[in-house]
Amino acid sequence: MKTIEVCLTPDLIHQHDLSGKIVVVVDIFRATSCIVTGLANGLEAIRPVAEIAECKALGKSGYLMAGERGGQKVEGFDMGNSPFEYLEEGVKGKKVAISTTNGSQAILKSEGADAIIIGSFLNLEALTAYLLQLPLGVVVHCAGWKGTPNLEDTLFAGALIDECAEEMEPLGDSALLAHQLFVANHENLLGLALQSSHAERLKSFGIEEDLEFCLEESKYQVVPKLIDGELVA
Amino acid sequence: MKTIEVCLTPDLIHQHDLSGKIVVVVDIFRATSCIVTGLANGLEAIRPVAEIAECKALGKSGYLMAGERGGQKVEGFDMGNSPFEYLEEGVKGKKVAISTTNGSQAILKSEGADAIIIGSFLNLEALTAYLLQLPLGVVVHCAGWKGTPNLEDTLFAGALIDECAEEMEPLGDSALLAHQLFVANHENLLGLALQSSHAERLKSFGIEEDLEFCLEESKYQVVPKLIDGELVA
Numbered sequence: 185m186k187t188i189e190v191c192l193t194p195d196l197i198h199q200h201d202l203s204g205k206i207v208v209v210v211d212i213f214r215a216t217s218c219i220v221t222g223l224a225n226g227l228e229a230i231r232p233v234a235e236i237a238e239c240k241a242l243g244k245s246g247y248l249m250a251g252e253r254g255g256q257k258v259e260g261f262d263m264g265n266s267p268f269e270y271l272e273e274g275v276k277g278k279k280v281a282i283s284t285t286n287g288s289q290a291i292l293k294s295e296g297a298d299a300i301i302i303g304s305f306l307n308l309e310a311l312t313a314y315l316l317q318l319p320l321g322v323v324v325h326c327a328g329w330k331g332t333p334n335l336e337d338t339l340f341a342g343a344l345i346d347e348c349a350e351e352m353e354p355l356g357d358s359a360l361l362a363h364q365l366f367v368a369n370h371e372n373l374l375g376l377a378l379q380s381s382h383a384e385r386l387k388s389f390g391i392e393e394d395l396e397f398c399l400e401e402s403k404y405q406v407v408p409k410l411i412d413g414e415l416v417a
Numbered sequence: 418m419k420t421i422e423v424c425l426t427p428d429l430i431h432q433h434d435l436s437g438k439i440v441v442v443v444d445i446f447r448a449t450s451c452i453v454t455g456l457a458n459g460l461e462a463i464r465p466v467a468e469i470a471e472c473k474a475l476g477k478s479g480y481l482m483a484g485e486r487g488g489q490k491v492e493g494f495d496m497g498n499s500p501f502e503y504l505e506e507g508v509k510g511k512k513v514a515i516s517t518t519n520g521s522q523a524i525l526k527s528e529g530a531d532a533i534i535i536g537s538f539l540n541l542e543a544l545t546a547y548l549l550q551l552p553l554g555v556v557v558h559c560a561g562w563k564g565t566p567n568l569e570d571t572l573f574a575g576a577l578i579d580e581c582a583e584e585m586e587p588l589g590d591s592a593l594l595a596h597q598l599f600v601a602n603h604e605n606l607l608g609l610a611l612q613s614s615h616a617e618r619l620k621s622f623g624i625e626e627d628l629e630f631c632l633e634e635s636k637y638q639v640v641p642k643l644i645d646g647e648l649v650a
Contacts, residue, residue: 192566195429196429199428330432332429332432332589361594364602
């Protein structure tokens with residue numbers, strides 16, 4: 185049986201052997217929810233980068249610049265980290281360079297895996313179908329918050345384990361923990377996720393609409409994949 | 418209100434500011450359960466050390482040598498990592514030097530805290546009473562398994578948060594996660610803890626009795642404290 189592991193934060197990714205595995209990067213509030221939304225809405229590609237300066241350099245080559253630090257849009261950038269910005273007509277056909285506090289870093293730290301794809305509640309169904317037809321074991325790489333685990337990414341990892349349960353075995357206690365958290369709270373995902381420290385921080389910026397959007401399940405069918413450094417549909 | 422944080426593994430301890438805090442080190446299967454048992458049973462002191470070689474050096478100064486690697490007793494040592502060894506008559510009044518895969522390392526990596534004490538289900542009630550009367554914030558430092566989180570230590574962290582709930586506020590998502598796990602499973606702690614990867618490994622050595630012993634609640638009143646490098650009652 186294939187296995188599914190959970191890495192609760194990028195600061196623990198060294199504990200996972202990524203070779204021969206597919207990594208699902210998850211940053212529910214909000215980077216991977218934005219990426220799924222954007223690619224489902226006609227963006228051509230999204231290039232995750234570590235530093236704001238790299239975004240600016242790519243901006244000069246025609247990329248839209250997207251970025252957030254500590255939950256707020258970087259000054260002078262075209263976009264922040266709200267999924268609604270990725271739904272605007274103007275982004276269709278464009279490429280975006282994105283740097284966020286947690287999500288971009290988790291994508292970049294997944295190097296070494298056979299494949300890197302993007303997960304969120306918004307594409308849960310399509311993601312599950314995609315994983316089930318591949319022969320690879322799965323590592324769910326939660327972006328967390330500045331190196332610490334967070335509730336919403338862990339909840340999502342648990343939801344994905346639950347979806348894959350008939351064909352994949354949870355490997356390691358972080359996977360058991362995430363699944364337990366999901367099973368105990370599956371009727372109140374929104375309520376629990378909104379209790380998270382990160383949600384509290386984001387609510388102080390008045391973006392509850394973003395949070396509710398990010399928790400909608402299987403709204404899009406896209407499964408973003410990292411190819412030559414860019415995420416594409 | 419005082420705060421209570423949870424560090425799910427020593428590999429994440431750099432995320433916590435320990436100054437001005439009291440750290441509760443937890444390694445349910447089995448180091449901190451052994452330490453509590455031994456000090457409740459008349460051991461004079463227990464010195465946690467990182468390396469087997471340090472145990473051997475202390476052995477020459479009259480310490481009993483205790484140690485385990487990968488769940489099994491180190492060859493030539495007086496004791497392994499079973500709480501029943503700490504109940505024997507011969508240990509009373511003695512000092513022990515101990516090196517274990519996870520527990521000793523977590524104690525040593527708690528340096529920088531105002532105080533370091535030892536927690537386990539065996540001393541939950543006494544530990545709670547001790548923490549409630551101090552003015553310090555608490556960091557529960559779970560030893561985990563070779564740097565990854567584990568179920569049993571996380572469950573214990575959740576149980577301690579629950580006990581302290583009226584006077585301490587959980588800080589950060591790892592604390593919320595641990596508390597959720599406990600609340601959802603408080604009627605089946607044994608069942609859940611025995612599902613953990615570590616319990617599975619230990620069961621293969623035929624030590625289910627050890628595991629059940631380690632999950633008994635508030636059997637002892639001792640709260641081990643680290644003073645000058647040694648744990649004392």
